[in-house]
Amino acid sequence: MELELGETRQLLRAAVRKFLEAECSFERVRECEREGRADLKLWRALCAQGYLATPFPSELGGGDGGIKDAGLLVEEVARRAALLPIVEVLASALTLHHHGAGDDATTLLQQTLSGEALPVPALLEAQDDFDRIELRAPAADGLRGEKFFVDYATAASHHLVTARDSDGELALYVVATDDAALKCEALPNLGRTPQSRVRYDGARARRISGPDGVAFLVQVARALTCAQLLACMDASLSRTVAYTNVRKQFGRPLSTFQAVQHHAADMAMHIESSRFLTYETLDALDRGVASEEQVALTKASLSRALPDVVMTGHQLHGGQGYIEENDLYFFTIRGKDRCLAWGSAEECLGIVARGVEQKARWL
Amino acid sequence: MNYQWAAEHLAFRDEVETFIHEWRTPALLREYRAREGAGGGPLLTEYYAALQQKGWMRMCWPREHGGEGQNPIYRFILVETMEYWGMPYGNLTYTSIAPTLATHGSEEQKQRYLPGIWSGEYTFAIGYSEPNAGTDLASLRTRAEKVSGGWRVQGQKIWTSLAAQSTHIWLAVRTDPDRPKHAGISLMVIETGSEGVTIRPLPTLSGLTTYETFYDNVFVPDENLIGPLHGGWEIIMHALNHERVGLSPTGNLARNYDLLVEHLMKHAAQKLQDPVLRIRLAEMKMEVQRHRALAVCNAVSIARDEMSPGLASMAKVSGSELRYRMTNLAMDLLGRAGALTEAAGELAPGGGRQESTWRASPILRFGGGTNEVQRSIIAARHLGMAR
Numbered sequence: 001m002e003l004e005l006g007e008t009r010q011l012l013r014a015a016v017r018k019f020l021e022a023e024c025s026f027e028r029v030r031e032c033e034r035e036g037r038a039d040l041k042l043w044r045a046l047c048a049q050g051y052l053a054t055p056f057p058s059e060l061g062g063g064d065g066g067i068k069d070a071g072l073l074v075e076e077v078a079r080r081a082a083l084l085p086i087v088e089v090l091a092s093a094l095t096l097h098h099h100g101a102g103d104d105a106t107t108l109l110q111q112t113l114s115g116e117a118l119p120v121p122a123l124l125e126a127q128d129d130f131d132r133i134e135l136r137a138p139a140a141d142g143l144r145g146e147k148f149f150v151d152y153a154t155a156a157s158h159h160l161v162t163a164r165d166s167d168g169e170l171a172l173y174v175v176a177t178d179d180a181a182l183k184c185e186a187l188p189n190l191g192r193t194p195q196s197r198v199r200y201d202g203a204r205a206r207r208i209s210g211p212d213g214v215a216f217l218v219q220v221a222r223a224l225t226c227a228q229l230l231a232c233m234d235a236s237l238s239r240t241v242a243y244t245n246v247r248k249q250f251g252r253p254l255s256t257f258q259a260v261q262h263h264a265a266d267m268a269m270h271i272e273s274s275r276f277l278t279y280e281t282l283d284a285l286d287r288g289v290a291s292e293e294q295v296a297l298t299k300a301s302l303s304r305a306l307p308d309v310v311m312t313g314h315q316l317h318g319g320q321g322y323i324e325e326n327d328l329y330f331f332t333i334r335g336k337d338r339c340l341a342w343g344s345a346e347e348c349l350g351i352v353a354r355g356v357e358q359k360a361r362w363l
Numbered sequence: 364m365n366y367q368w369a370a371e372h373l374a375f376r377d378e379v380e381t382f383i384h385e386w387r388t389p390a391l392l393r394e395y396r397a398r399e400g401a402g403g404g405p406l407l408t409e410y411y412a413a414l415q416q417k418g419w420m421r422m423c424w425p426r427e428h429g430g431e432g433q434n435p436i437y438r439f440i441l442v443e444t445m446e447y448w449g450m451p452y453g454n455l456t457y458t459s460i461a462p463t464l465a466t467h468g469s470e471e472q473k474q475r476y477l478p479g480i481w482s483g484e485y486t487f488a489i490g491y492s493e494p495n496a497g498t499d500l501a502s503l504r505t506r507a508e509k510v511s512g513g514w515r516v517q518g519q520k521i522w523t524s525l526a527a528q529s530t531h532i533w534l535a536v537r538t539d540p541d542r543p544k545h546a547g548i549s550l551m552v553i554e555t556g557s558e559g560v561t562i563r564p565l566p567t568l569s570g571l572t573t574y575e576t577f578y579d580n581v582f583v584p585d586e587n588l589i590g591p592l593h594g595g596w597e598i599i600m601h602a603l604n605h606e607r608v609g610l611s612p613t614g615n616l617a618r619n620y621d622l623l624v625e626h627l628m629k630h631a632a633q634k635l636q637d638p639v640l641r642i643r644l645a646e647m648k649m650e651v652q653r654h655r656a657l658a659v660c661n662a663v664s665i666a667r668d669e670m671s672p673g674l675a676s677m678a679k680v681s682g683s684e685l686r687y688r689m690t691n692l693a694m695d696l697l698g699r700a701g702a703l704t705e706a707a708g709e710l711a712p713g714g715g716r717q718e719s720t721w722r723a724s725p726i727l728r729f730g731g732g733t734n735e736v737q738r739s740i741i742a743a744r745h746l747g748m749a750r
Contacts, residue, residue, distance in 0.1 A: 001365065001367065001368055001369065001436070001659070001663055002364060002365045002663075003364065003660065003663050005364055006364055009364060068364055237746075241746050241747065244748065245747075245748060245749050253749045255742070255748035255749045256748075256749055256750055258735070258738075258739060260748075261738060261741075261742030261743070261748055262735065262738040262739070264741075264742050264746055264748060265676075265680075265737075265738035265742050265745075265746070266738070268677070268741055268742075268745055269657065269677045269680065269681055269741070272656070272674070272677055273653040273657050273660075273681070274656075276366075276656035277652060277653070279364065280366040280656070283364065283365065283366040284366070287367070297648065297652055298652075300645075301649050301652065301653055304649075346642075349645045349646060349649070350642070350645075352645035352648060352649060353641035353642050353645040354641075356624060356635075356641050356644040356645055357628060357635075359617070359620075359621045360616075360617035360648050360652075361617065361652065361655065362443060362612075362617035362618075362651070362655060363368065363440065363443055363444075363613075363614075363655075
């Protein structure tokens, strides 16, 4: 049991943080939000630094890290509220790495890590349920059907699409987005991130993985989303502490009022337990021992915690946190959107509920 | 970064569990409950002797104080495992007074008290709080005045738990009323049977009894002063620190969950299929994991020899509040039977465990430093908020 990051990871985190603070001002994020687009220039710069490859083996040009390192990258990007498809691409690349089959998968992985390709998952359909997939495997005339809630669909070079084989099994197909038979319709959302409903009208699709790959993709993306939630909560709290330390009312800083301190303490407790559960889950994924229940429990826990944390942040900021000149709102809206992404608290609790007969872990 | 328990830690847990299964009999648990957590009954004495033999009680103490100098994480694992199985592992006499005596006591005092503590012959009640000195403990007013060969103590203490079962009272007294309030306090040991000590029982909501103790001109010999004169406040703080690692365990919460589910599986199999109830149980399981996260963070931080008062306070707040919420929900899920006490016999689910834990839960929130004080500590020490 060693909860410290260790020197290598501390250096990685510091480097990524410094890079993003220099390259990604909050004004730049606001501009992307207004234009409803991903920050592709920043994405290319991030890839050029080699950060994206950190979780992958050195043979692939990576840093021999793991899924925990992916978590750290995600956290840093989320702390900047940057409009980057970091979870989507890392989850896709990790799936290609661990479950990809054939030359298509290998090539796509290499191109992804070098920044040439940008694959994002396109899993959900109208039912918003990872298991209720009606899209059929592509026939001779290509892939036909719709996917919903596809994050960064228009920024992507490829979509990783789930569809059912003739025997009903789920498989993962890759579709290039320059295919004319693919149409994206923007879905404006609370998080102000680029999201689309995608229609495939005979798009060319190649199978790259079976049901194991699909399951892995969901688990990894769900766990990495927890790193986003953690960063949003942490950013909200650190801004709140800084603000209440300087904002004076009745002649004294707000932070000296017990009512204020106790709210902040509750935020901190949510964050510390969230941090432990998130990295414990990422660690278990790294070791290949994470159960679906563990990942779902962690996601449920963070998805439940985040609204309480960010809304308390607003409460303690008062009007100052309500205006969009203040950066606080980024973490509120992105965070809540991420609560719903890759399994809401309700959906994830439903997974935990299947195994309530199993004993509770206490060590 | 590694979230796995080391093999030797898991092996230790297994060893503790094997020992527990060897000793865990209904008769022992009955005696433990009847003694309200004090040592001294025949079965408990035998059990504590076996526990001593294992060397687990002192394994994390420094070698110079008679321990093995093991990493405190072993203490955490011991506490969690004992808590899961509801087994005694020493009251505050063992876990707080003894290590404090080992650090602050004279050689003669260690010889005088420690062997009796190890054998279970001595139980110390703690006399800190007073009717007007609770959370603001440093304002305590029980006086000790210097007389030839010792001190005369005059005053009143409250919440002197185990006083009636104890052999000694570990007493905080004011030895200099003219100094600033933290700097005029000393620590003394009083034999419970001393002339002038009166004990009045105060039955509590939990079913256990605490005590009010009165000190009417009680003589305390010089050799019973622990540590330096007027140096009591540091000793009190030291004694509290010894409790930090096993503070607010997850073991008993997980056990509570497991027993509830076991009961539902056995007696309400159909109810257990209700999807709404299953979601409630899933939430409960999630909350236990949230608490485990804070408890482990705190233990690992102590094991690294870091001072993180914020983490200790988080674990305390989280565990104590969850204990209430969990039993509250469990009782709701059980319906009317959830309110039946142990005395109702077979109809009481799990021997009335949910009901009795719910009833006992307030003390965990206000005791050991109220949760309000803990939250202020988190704000100041963990978050660096201006005070």
